[in-house]
Amino acid sequence: MNPVGGDAGAPVPALQARHLAKRFGGQLALAGVDLTIEQGEVLALLGENGSGKSTLVKILSGFHAPEPGGRLRVAGREVPLPVPHDHYRDFGLSFVYQDLGLGIGLSVVENLFVGRRVGSGRGILAPIGWSRERRAAQRVFDRYHVDLDPRATVGDLRPTAQALLAIVRAAEDLRLFRERAGVNAADGTGEAAHGVLVLDEPTVFLPEDEKVFLFDLVRQVARGGTAVLFVSHDLPAIRELADRAVILRDGAVIGDVVVADTSDESLVELISGHHVSATIERAASRAVEAVRTPGAEGRDAAASGAGAGPLFDAADVVGGQLRAATFTVDAGEIVGVAGLLGSGAEDLPYALFGALAGASGVIRVGGARHDLARFSPRAARAAGLALVPADRAQQGIAPALTVGENMLSLVLGQYVRGGFLDRRALRRTADERARAFGVRPPDGTALVSSLSGGNQQRVVLARWLEDPPLVLILHEPTQGVDVGTRAELGGMLRQLAATGIAIIWVSTDFDELADVSQRVLVCSDGAIAAQITAPITRDRITAAVYAAGARTSEREG
Numbered sequence: 001m002n003p004v005g006g007d008a009g010a011p012v013p014a015l016q017a018r019h020l021a022k023r024f025g026g027q028l029a030l031a032g033v034d035l036t037i038e039q040g041e042v043l044a045l046l047g048e049n050g051s052g053k054s055t056l057v058k059i060l061s062g063f064h065a066p067e068p069g070g071r072l073r074v075a076g077r078e079v080p081l082p083v084p085h086d087h088y089r090d091f092g093l094s095f096v097y098q099d100l101g102l103g104i105g106l107s108v109v110e111n112l113f114v115g116r117r118v119g120s121g122r123g124i125l126a127p128i129g130w131s132r133e134r135r136a137a138q139r140v141f142d143r144y145h146v147d148l149d150p151r152a153t154v155g156d157l158r159p160t161a162q163a164l165l166a167i168v169r170a171a172e173d174l175r176l177f178r179e180r181a182g183v184n185a186a187d188g189t190g191e192a193a194h195g196v197l198v199l200d201e202p203t204v205f206l207p208e209d210e211k212v213f214l215f216d217l218v219r220q221v222a223r224g225g226t227a228v229l230f231v232s233h234d235l236p237a238i239r240e241l242a243d244r245a246v247i248l249r250d251g252a253v254i255g256d257v258v259v260a261d262t263s264d265e266s267l268v269e270l271i272s273g274h275h276v277s278a279t280i281e282r283a284a285s286r287a288v289e290a291v292r293t294p295g296a297e298g299r300d301a302a303a304s305g306a307g308a309g310p311l312f313d314a315a316d317v318v319g320g321q322l323r324a325a326t327f328t329v330d331a332g333e334i335v336g337v338a339g340l341l342g343s344g345a346e347d348l349p350y351a352l353f354g355a356l357a358g359a360s361g362v363i364r365v366g367g368a369r370h371d372l373a374r375f376s377p378r379a380a381r382a383a384g385l386a387l388v389p390a391d392r393a394q395q396g397i398a399p400a401l402t403v404g405e406n407m408l409s410l411v412l413g414q415y416v417r418g419g420f421l422d423r424r425a426l427r428r429t430a431d432e433r434a435r436a437f438g439v440r441p442p443d444g445t446a447l448v449s450s451l452s453g454g455n456q457q458r459v460v461l462a463r464w465l466e467d468p469p470l471v472l473i474l475h476e477p478t479q480g481v482d483v484g485t486r487a488e489l490g491g492m493l494r495q496l497a498a499t500g501i502a503i504i505w506v507s508t509d510f511d512e513l514a515d516v517s518q519r520v521l522v523c524s525d526g527a528i529a530a531q532i533t534a535p536i537t538r539d540r541i542t543a544a545v546y547a548a549g550a551r552t553s554e555r556e557g
């Protein structure tokens, strides 16, 4: 049953937005969106990369001012537009973003009560009673059935625990809003409508098996009456959580469906606007064709001439959580790497690429031997390696540069004529690549920071493929990428592998690994503990990862 906000008639919707629009220069990023979310409802907001989801969320948070003519009501009350900066909480809105917004060096209790001390009522100058605050924090966690230690430092928590804390904090903001609004309710009922919790891709960094804790918490928050707007590309998570899904395309609502009544295929079609499978291979070959430069042929020759042995060979790799990882990858092979958090899998891409301090071990690329203790990213590139890192914002792109400069930064030398950079040729190629990789808008001169997250990821991939390596190392390459594009990237990378490139694909998304890999290595306790060959399924990977983890803890116990 839906909790009722007033004393008569239908419950007040938690959120009613009318005609929200946003223009960036000549481009209409949001084209007049209407949206209603009922109290206690979990609504998924879906759409391909660049469809306008973040723009809508940023209007709700007050980060963007919408075009004139829009209206917003939350918890039955009119919210001024633009939403006053930093005051969304006062109107019953609360946000959790992918980066969670926690103070990593602070304790759990400090994060929970930041900005609103439970304290002694003597104001901000009163001494902080830590034991009282910790008890208050414990009561909050008990309320949400969440097991968190108020004393722990947030940076020491696992990502899942950090996400739980961020959600509890946001839900508490809404509970306090409701208390305040109830006290002030003009109709004297003491009853106030519930607010809206916005979750913007909160599952991206969480290990598959721990998402269930987050789902439990979100369901519980919604059961209490709060409406949840869940922005995500994660179809299984959407199916798990959402009652209804609204789909955006080109800034407009093009679908509003009950999730339980809609197949995955229909959802993907609504999101992408076409039958994905029919276009994957076409898009993939376009992108692979686009990057097959003369240099690439040279590398193909190097790859095939590497002799009888594997193209890539890693022995006793140490670094981070890795204690001695040894494995090989053949030319043309896609090898997945799976592991629980702390298994060492997440350190492997950086140790192999010379980007992890203190790493050691030996790798061989096409027969040439390299000592990882003396390796660097520059040496790795020269050796024929490329790395697509998980942390796109920090390591993948240069946000202040254009799409073209980012895409072509590894091959700028090819555009120097008579000592000058041939900007026209650079721009022509950049536009071509942007089209081939489906970057929207397909404009090589756009600043990369103005692209949506998924489109930035396409730029990162295009950049590395411009100068095709012998060995491509990918860490969570489809994070934040929409479902249609994900399939497209899978197809593209399969075609690249077919040209002789060896691909090492490290991911916590076991569905994805099952889909793309010819072989999956299971990392546990810093070593490769098992290997899965065809038939590769998500269940087999999950079982192997846990079996390896259990063997490790038995040994340690």
Ligand SMILES: Nc1ncnc2c1ncn2[C@@H]1O[C@H](COP(=O)(O)OP(=O)(O)OP(=O)(O)O)[C@@H](O)[C@H]1O
Pocket: 024, 029, 047, 048, 049, 050, 051, 052, 053, 054, 055, 056, 440, 441, 450, 451, 452, 453, 454, 455, 480, 482
């Ligand atoms: N600050 C900005 N300046 C110029 N254009 C922008 C800006 N922010 C967004 N856009 C454009 O608005 C459109 C919608 O982007 P938005 O980030 O809302 O998409 P999204 O659906 O959240 O995508 P993703 O799934 O990739 O995160 C895109 O074409 C994007 O390039």
